[in-house]
Amino acid sequence: xxxxxxxxxxxxxxxxxxxxxxxxxxxxxxxxxxxxxxxxxxxxxxxxxxxxxxxxxxxxxxxxxxxxxxxxxxxxxxxxxxxxxxxxxxxxxxxxxxxxxxxxxxxxxxxx
Amino acid sequence: xxxxxxxxxxxxxxxxxxxxxxxxxxxxxxxxxxxxxxxxxxxxxxxxxxxxxxxxxxxxxxxxxxxxxxxxxxxxxxxxxxxxxxxxxxxxxxxxxxxxxxxxxxxxxxxxx
Numbered sequence: 001x002x003x004x005x006x007x008x009x010x011x012x013x014x015x016x017x018x019x020x021x022x023x024x025x026x027x028x029x030x031x032x033x034x035x036x037x038x039x040x041x042x043x044x045x046x047x048x049x050x051x052x053x054x055x056x057x058x059x060x061x062x063x064x065x066x067x068x069x070x071x072x073x074x075x076x077x078x079x080x081x082x083x084x085x086x087x088x089x090x091x092x093x094x095x096x097x098x099x100x101x102x103x104x105x106x107x108x109x110x111x112x
Numbered sequence: 113x114x115x116x117x118x119x120x121x122x123x124x125x126x127x128x129x130x131x132x133x134x135x136x137x138x139x140x141x142x143x144x145x146x147x148x149x150x151x152x153x154x155x156x157x158x159x160x161x162x163x164x165x166x167x168x169x170x171x172x173x174x175x176x177x178x179x180x181x182x183x184x185x186x187x188x189x190x191x192x193x194x195x196x197x198x199x200x201x202x203x204x205x206x207x208x209x210x211x212x213x214x215x216x217x218x219x220x221x222x223x224x225x
Contacts, residue, residue, distance in 0.1 A: 043216030
């Protein structure tokens with residue numbers, strides 16, 4: 001059974017780099033890992049996506065090691081506005097269909 | 113370009129009542145999804161539609177039905193609402209099921225008394 005696990009919460013000071021790790025068992029070679037950000041009373045918002053090695057965009061980086069059993073979202077120099085819940089989503093393939101599994105979310109609190 | 117829109121924004125139902133949540137997207141996406149999010153919890157997939165004309169069960173489909181009316185619209189129906197269905201419901205869409213790059217609507221807050 002596919003399962004996606006992430007820490008419940010993290011605290012960080014402003015200006016620091018934050019790394020949030022997601023563990024995903026039974027992931028196949030081409031299964032995608034996607035990260036979302038959610039503020040209270042809003043829908044989740046796409047941050048970054050990848051399926052191997054490293055992906056970088058203007059707001060974050062995603063690191064995926066060779067065994068692909070985990071992935072790490074990296075937020076450089078966080079600010080107070082980055083306080084939110086971050087979700088990892090894995091699209092697990094297998095048996096002719098996809099299983100979309102969100103982690104339970106990591107609540108990031110950025111401290112001044 | 114409105115993205116993903118949902119109606120209504122908020123609804124109160126009595127136990128046993130029925131209602132339909134509406135969702136529409138204007139991004140020409142193939143896949144659409146319905147999630148529920150309980151207070152302080154993550155997102156759980158109720159149903160999804162990989163493409164127009166198809167629907168499949170997600171993690172928590174019991175008590176719900178869906179209709180993919182056309183490529184743009186995907187509705188969620190509660191036939192006989194129960195207090196356990198009190199939640200925030202999010203609709204999302206993506207170009208393809210396997211990529212996971214989903215765009216979410218603003219949500220519908222449902223309270224079942």
